[in-house]
Amino acid sequence: MTEKQINILQAALELFAEEGFKSTSTSKVAQKAGVSEGLIFRHFTNKEGLLEAILKEGEAKAKELFGDILAESDPKEVLRKTIEVGLKLKSSPDTYRFWKLQFKLKWELEYYAEHKMQDLREKLTDAFQYLRYKNPEMEANLLLVILDGMATRFLLQQSYDLQFMIDYLIQKYGL
Amino acid sequence: MTEKQINILQAALELFAEEGFKSTSTSKVAQKAGVSEGLIFRHFTNKEGLLEAILKEGEAKAKELFGDILAESDPKEVLRKTIEVGLKLKSSPDTYRFWKLQFKLKWELEYYAEHKMQDLREKLTDAFQYLRYKNPEMEANLLLVILDGMATRFLLQQSYDLQFMIDYLIQKYGL
């Protein structure tokens, strides 16, 4: 990948995450990246191709985020790591941008990628089962709903005290 | 309000909720409403004015949604009604559209209207306090996070079994 290609991806990530995909023009991306507009189409075919390239690059981030949880064997640790997963949004500006983009796209393109959460859902169900919860499936679903709500809150309002809520949940779940 | 004015508002609500505010053109609204494009600007000044008119009309819906909870005195009923509030999204197609638009705007325009939830947050805090929860404020915040997550899920995936989760929560909270 050339330097200008990287510049385009970086500029597009920043703009898409801030202004939204549809609302960001290719000319603006080119301007921010310091390249001609045509180059975007040379490398990524069209605007959608540019988005896909960003999402593909970011999948490594997503797997890094959840891989650690799925590899964990101790059920209590599974729950603790899941609850704490939101903290990783803070790990780098680009990670934050990537997840902000993901959440924005969820609404902008209206898709709910249920299958992507399926592995985690099953892992959580197993953990709750092991810990003798009466309804492990529903507890797993509930925890995922809580995570989604917390992430939404934090991504839209950076001043939100994520750590505070996480600590409370860890205590509440007895971890 | 003339009939054509109503038609414009209705068409705009449907399109904004489905396609998003920025992504919906005024010409498309006019076409769907069966009026000339210029009429939109005569009645609502600009595209933003049209959005504001929709949101203003919808505020009655919002107050209807929460007013019943705020008027409740029994703390257990406060919690039960809060948890069940999501069911009202199903009450009419326009109510559903209005809330879908609200959630979309939250991401499209990036605002988190914390103050609008303040009354409910306090009501919930009082309810949890009365029920001797150790940390009523955090329990209120957690429940709001859960509500947001559930609403998100349902609005993006209409097949989601909202009733099932609501029943589970009511049982979990002992209501």
Place this chain on the structure above:
DNA sequence: GATTTATAAGTAAGTAATCACTTATTATTA
């Protein structure tokens, strides 16, 4: 190792279509 050949990277200046919005004019109603 110099020279030609081929490919990839990059740009400037277009394209038609669409955007939010305006103006001039006509129809409707009080």
Place this chain on the structure above:
DNA sequence: TAATAATAAGTGATTACTTACTTATAAATC
């Protein structure tokens, strides 16, 4: 008949994308 409602036909700006072309890098040939 005066005001309001409504339309048709515009406006310049911006959209995603294309075209025609140049420059840089690498491969192949002499």
